[in-house]
Ligand SMILES: Nc1ncnc2c1ncn2[C@@H]1O[C@H](COP(=O)(O)OP(=O)(O)O)[C@@H](O)[C@H]1O
């Protein structure tokens with residue numbers, strides 16, 4: 500188990516594509532997820548930690564020791580990739596025991612470790628099967644057991660569940676999380692799925708074009724995205740963009756689509772401001788309210804425990820969550836599609 504620190508890690512490929520500088524800390528026993536769209540540099544970052552990429556600038560510390568010049572096989576890391584490469588003509592047992600045997604473990608210690616992991620992952624009944632005779636979900640469990648066999652200090656998982664169907668994916672997310680906790684193994688997980696990242700992680704680092712855009716717990720990221728990319732990527736907010744038309748004691752009046760919004764904050768007159776508002780923080784009225792903004796109702800979608808109401812605010816689609824069934828009934832009954840909306844000032848998130 501190890502503390503891991505990436506300090507100003509940079510890889511510049513021959514064609515000029517640049518990943519980094521990346522600064523990240525993963526505490527001993529934590530699971531940190533790299534989350535970002537395809538091409539944002541998740542796999543490259545993971546491969547730099549594993550040591551598979553040459554000519555990397557910066558420093559990489561495991562428990563304070565710089566690993567950047569250490570060979571991959573001497574870094575004591577377990578890895579699982581999206582496409583599992585199990586040895587097809589070997590049994591599950593032979594796949595899991597391969598690493599320990601290569602490392603010269605005794606037969607007893609190896610068997611004990613394989614059985615321990617097989618129990619943990621619920622694959623004991625498969626140990627004598629050929630890996631060509633198991634399902635995709637089982638193969639990912641075997642791959643995980645194989646990665647953990649030599650008791651690595653660090654576990655790296657690159658989209659290990661993306662080839663599985665959604666139900667199995669959700670089940671395995673929970674299993675990976677619980678095994679990771681039980682073994683207290685420091686883990687870096689890669690996914691492009693927000694749900695998966697939020698379900699599994701202590702901390703999430705959002706990657707945008709080779710750079711870490713924001714790091715935080717799932718709650719911190721959802722509640723307080725610091726910039727537009729994160730707010731958009733997480734879909735946590737409705738994003739407003741407008742010009743400051745008045746500055747007064749800790750408040751800005753911002754003109755967005757010909758409506759004025761008074762929001763807490765500091766700024767210069769005439770400057771541009773972006774802010775976001777979570778769907779659950781938008782307040783909707785079916786009658787016209789003075790000082791509130793007007794928008795056109797587009798749709799009302801029932802969800803578990805609430806309704807998602809989508810409105811068109813002069814071309815800007817906004818989503819609101821409504822819990823009030825009476826209001827939903829009135830909105831539906833109203834032939835009139837114009838609504839008024841507002842929000843609590845304290846729910847505004849100013850974006851960089
Ligand atoms: N060996 C390579 N040579 C040149 N460019 C690469 C190489 N590997 C990855 N890249 C580029 O680096 C960027 C990040 O890729 P990658 O780390 O695979 O992203 P992700 O895993 O987030 O989808 C992409 O633009 C990709 O084309």
Ligand SMILES: [Mg+2]
Nearest residue numbers: 538541542543
């Ligand atoms: Mg990738």
